[in-house]
Amino acid sequence: MDLTLLYRGPLASCDYDCPYCPFAKRRDSTEQLRADRAALERFTEWAGAQTEDRLSILFTPWGEGLVRSWYRRALVELSHRPHVRRVAVQTNLSCRTEWLADADPGTLALWCTYHPGQTPYDRFLAKCRDLAARGIRYSVGIVGLADHLDAARRLRADLPDHVYLWVNAAEGHTYTDAEAGLWTDLDPLFPYSRTPHASAGLPCRTGESVVSVDGAGTVRRCHFVPAPLGNLYDGSYRAALRPRACPLAVCDCHIGYVHLETLPLYDVFAGGVLERVPASPPTVPG
Template sequence: MGGYMLLYRGSLKSCNYHCSYCPFSKHPMSGRELETDQNQWLSFLNGLEKYGTSMGIGALMVVPYGEALIHSWYLEGLAQVSSLSEIDAVGAQTNLSFPVQELLACFQRKGGDVKKLRLWATFHPEMVTVSEFVKKCRALMETGAKLCAGAVGAPENIGLLRQLREELPREIYLWINKMDGLRRRYTQEEEKAFSDIDPYFFRELIPVPADPAKCQGRLLVEGNGKIHTCNISREMGSSRMEWEKAFFPAPLCRNKRCSCFLAYGGRNDFLNKMLFGEYPLFRIPRHPKAVFLDVEGTLLIGKGIPKELSAHGGRRLPLEEKKECPPDILAGLEALYREKTWLLFATTLPYQEAMKRCGRIWHLFRGGIFAGGAHLVLEENEGKKDSKRVYFHFLEGPWHEWLEPLKQKFSFRLFTYKRDGRLYKITLFRPSLRPWNGREAGELFAAVPDTGREKARYLIEGNCMQIVPAKADKAEGVKTICKWLGISVRETFAAGDSKEDEGMVRLCGGEFGGIYAK
């Protein structure tokens, strides 16, 4: 599972609905224009079948200007693509204005795999009743196809959208898109109403700064051959079939922000994968039972070399630039918290230091893995005293005696972390201008007697060399906490950005997976 994602938008610019706010219902296409659109689509499919495997494409989604699935060639083409073994999913944006059984019959007649079908179904209050729309959504879900449902966040439709949420099966996510034509800010009451319907709605209200580095792995291809990173990015090429080479150059983008879900929702970052899986643009939530997240560089973003302590022994140490949890990540965490997902830290920081750094988001988390796995915490009943589960892995041997003679040779300061007098973590701290390297760390560790070294391990984080018990790491911490929760590691998600996170992310790479970004 997993691969690049293609979006396709042909020259189709017409719709069978007649919503007052939409321009596409006012542009009936001629027979010749429809034939052109069909030929463009077939040409695109030929290229996909020819180059898709070598490009590593895993998913295809049709994002038309108008309604595509009322035209048989789109559905037949999606069926054809879904039959390819290397393709994980196919789908389209649609208004569901057609008989569901006819759609599925056509899809299966052409060899389509219904379990790979993903539909992004939009509710249009001017054209269909809530009960009619819900009936079609239920019928699709019962076939094994996956879908999400959604609507534009028009304040006058809040009552209807509440009704839609109540009548839809809970398994179907109902999203709300920000209304661009509102020409005013939503009121607090409106924001709350929409967030009660859609737990991820606040992501629509937070400006996401554009970052081309996070946009590799997805493309939007137009029917005329033009290619873009996403629906709002500048053109990357225009030659027919040039798109089969376009995943590999750096994306081109002149936007200051990603202003819609098709833009920010397709970025290759842990937040999208955490909320919506391997292909987040299908907008189908993954609902992990527990999420394990690294702190430095994942939850907290900033510059500089991490420093574990701001003061120690009365002497002030130099501070790095303050790191913060970006607003879009905070909105995602708050959504998972409202859905009662277990949010858990996974960090090499000691518990107290993690609490200090993560003060703004600490209330959303229920403990986690601290000190590189040497200290585990789980708050089993939120807000209740004496409900905290705690476990330590301890170091064995007189580590202070072993390390003290090495301080001058390797130029470090020694910090120890204990519980009830027993040592569970050591930090060998250097000035920021002299970070540890692998050779020096290995030489120092080799100087420790075998009795201590055999039951310990070390890791390097810039100017900090950390020593913890050999059995302590993030992956083992995930296993222990999952046992406490009574869940499988396959029901979790993990994200991190360092070598120390690799084992944890790999362990959580089952049903819900994880993401490791170097």
């Protein structure tokens, strides 16, 4: 079975305090961190044992995972499993990068977000260049707020041409055509993020070949549909896997709408869906 898993454990703490993020500077207690570590180690052991499947895994923690040693270990370990096609994580890239020397760069990838005001620009750029030197696949993105535009332009100028710079529409923000045009100049795929996608009744890969998993092993079709399909560890979720239409009115997050079968994004990101790396230089959707 080819299966993509979006894992989100209990971790909710972050080392940044972005004003547009509800999880900024949240502190997890020692007990919460221990629970997150135990949950991740259980998931990693399970994934490593699924040798009859072909797995693609994206870690999408509410907080910043790579500042925690157990996330770095999980990525390294899973990157060397022959049945793991890709293992990736969403990260602010605040962690050190030396640990990547132990990973398989053919399997591991990073989805990086730059947050102006939270880290010096030169420090973030240096880490991006280090990823490139190590042969790590990665994308870099930014939230499309007006006061981020200059930083985004600077990033686009300084990053290697092959590195995709994506722009996420700011939550709750409405863009004029002129504003959207400025962001589309930097990210030709910004129109997909600009407005939520009507999704009710449309076919989606989630619940069939893509699932969401929480720290307890509860499997759902995606992060945004709460109905459980079963449990990962007792295998009960497998009988529930089948084609499904989206039950929600709209889908407004990339990790959700990228799986809609009515959008061409599996072709756009062929080979790089999890790390948000396009197969070729992107063009504005027609």
